[in-house]
Amino acid sequence: MGFLVTTLIFIVVGIIAALCARICCNKGPSTNLLHLTLVMTATVCCWMMWAIVYIAQMNPLIVPILSETE
């Protein structure tokens, strides 16, 4: 559940960033495509990292064992 919600948040942030890039630097179709590619790549990379760390903690096989000293 939390996974899907946060994935949606990532998608929305990505779309907003792409729109911002289009609004502030609109310099022709090929340049716009480059900006879109960069924003998409960044969003995908960030999402992948978050997703990997999140899924790894969903069903843990190792639990934290606190150390002796407080």
Add this chain to the structure above:
Amino acid sequence: MAESHGGGCCPPMDLMRSEPMQLVQVIVPMESAHLTVSYLGDLGLLQFKDLNSEKSPFQRTYAAQIKRCGEMARKIRFFKDQMSKAGVSPKLILEKGIDIDFDDVEVKLDELESELVEINANNDKLQRSYNELVEYKLLLDKAGEFFASAHRSATAQQSEIESQQEGEDTLESPLLQEDKSIDATKQVKLGFLTGLVPREKSMVFERILFRATRGNIFIRQSVIEESVVDPNSGEKAEKNVFVVFYSGERAKSKILKICEAFGANRYPFSEELGRQSQMMTEVSGRLAELKTTISAGLDQRNILLETIGDQFEQWNHKVRKEKAIYHTLNMLSLDVTKKCLVGEGWSPVFAATQIQDALQRAAVDSNSQVGSILQVLRTKEMPPTFFRTNKFTTAFQEIVDAYGVAKYQEANPTVFTIVTFPFLFAVMFGDWGHGICILLATMYLILREKKFSSQKLGDIMEMAFGGRYVIFMMSLFSIYTGLIYNEFFSIPYPLFASSAYDCRDTACSEATTIGLIKTRDTYPFGVDPVWHGTRSELPFLNSLKMKMSILLGVAQMNLGIMMSFFNAKFFKSAVNIWFQFVPQMIFLNCLFGYLSVLIIIKWCTGSQADLYHVMIYMFLSPMDDLGENQLFPNQKIVQLTFLFLALVSVPWMLLPKPFILKKQHEARHEGQAYAQLDETDESLQVETNGGGHGHEEFEFSEIFVHQLIHTIEFVLGAVSNTASYLRLWALSLAHSELSSVFYEKVLLMAWGFNNIFILIIGILVFIFATVGVLLVMETLSAFLHALRLHWVEYQNKFYEGDGYKFAPFTFTLVGNEDE
């Protein structure tokens, strides 16, 4: 591969492929040649080909002009030398518009040089006379002292002897009387020489004089306390004043020769007191005069140097520009019959109109009757690669070019590198505290961009400034991954929610033995903050980071193979798609893509399957039952299928392509052979063509070996490259461990002493260790490893990188030459 026949598959994207280039030919009438090249240099979009490469530098058309420029450059260097010796610095160019005539500059440089040389020679002469006079004065002092004291003792002795003579009986000591009498007639005439000799040679000097004259000289030396400037060498030296008494002409000539050999300067000295004091006043007067003359001379020289300094930069720039223009003109070939110059060069297609404009302007400005002609040539040569970059993308493009310049119109790795390079750096660096520090440093560089770009920076600073946008991206991603790893100078914070873990019972009795359990929802963003400092932190993080590295690595390698698909589509090579791209995708994804899927399934289901075991036994004994390592139903059948597909894909990428290429080549040249059979008078040519397969070579064995190497590299590389991505885990572990050590063992320990001084020292040590080790060394280390991952593991899936860079003729580089 001939001209580019690409495009049409995907919409065009900036920076993805080299700008289309064309070979143009420029025909320029002689009178507008110079101006044309000058305007083209200002434009900076044409790379001239050297059409006169077989000629030696002296055979070229404009050799004389280049010599002129060389002479002027030498004079300018001489001026610069003189200016730096005198401490005058040249004025920076403020106005750019003023155009100065080249011949004027030459004449002026000539004048100034001769004037400066003359002034220097005069100054040297005056300085030398000054030094000699200083030495003479010292000599007059010391020798005068010596003579005065000798005179005193001589008169004292004489009066004593006279008094003795008077007081004695002449009969009592007749013999003594004779001895003691000073017979004026028998007095030998002694000559003497005075001068200065360097102190270190003085003992040897004395000894040699003694030996040469058989001991028949009397020498007195006296030390000069302060060091004197030697007139010959112009340097300070320690000297002694010497007086040598000799008898006879032969002795005198010997002494003179020895003085010359030792570099001892001799000066005339007279015995009489009156003459001595006269000489003294004369010398002092002349010294004062010379001093004023010399200072006047130096002033004049400085004024001259300052006038030079005013115009120096302008002349320098002009001479360099002219030299560059003449070098370029030498590359054009002279068409004697038409009285014009023909040049060839590469230029981007979009620049054609701009070049036309420049040519027209030059023709008009030089009042020539005939205009210049620009025409496009068709050629099979490979053009240079040109990417239009701005200040942001330049640094990334340079990083990629450092490995190899892209072949003309192949896909440029830079496009994705702009994001993936800082991202992989950040995976290895993740700490949002450190990320903020680096962000602040790089914001300083970016905000002071204009000031720094006009200054001349040191080597290291230059590199850091050039890469400021790269470092900026790196720091932004580092802050993100730092939030994910939950490390702020190694301290975790529960920023997004509370930890998911809790004690098993209210007493928390088993927290240190069996551990906590997960009671709430997964921590929503990043690593749970409870993990830091626990005993099982490392096993958990290691497992997480290793699997993450594999997943990121497989993703990037797939992206690389997809880039090769885009290349194949662009160059319309179906062979590359079906017999290279497809088997490569199948091989990589059936093995390592499958591993990635298993990792995700294991995480999602929480199964305890041992993935090492699964992967290894998939190869060793694929027919065995999986037992407790089963992650999903029908896993065995799926594994067998994937294994089979992977095995099939290896000969699929090895064998068909060479044969298909051979068939294609034969099909292309079959048509040619048939066409030439029709022309009977060229029957001889048919045989040579058939033997050599036309002007294109096709060696089947070479193609086959090339494909074999490519296949082996890919297959073995799949394993080694995937493992290579584990450096993402290794460096991130090193970073977090170092950071945690500095925090706990330095800062916390210093805090524990409850002493303000130890605390301050501890904070200082912490800051220096953090900046030196973590912010500088770790940054460089992670930068290097991220770079390696891009250059090798990512680019060897698709990049050929054997092009050459577009180097247009431009004047902006002229300013940086010979500095």
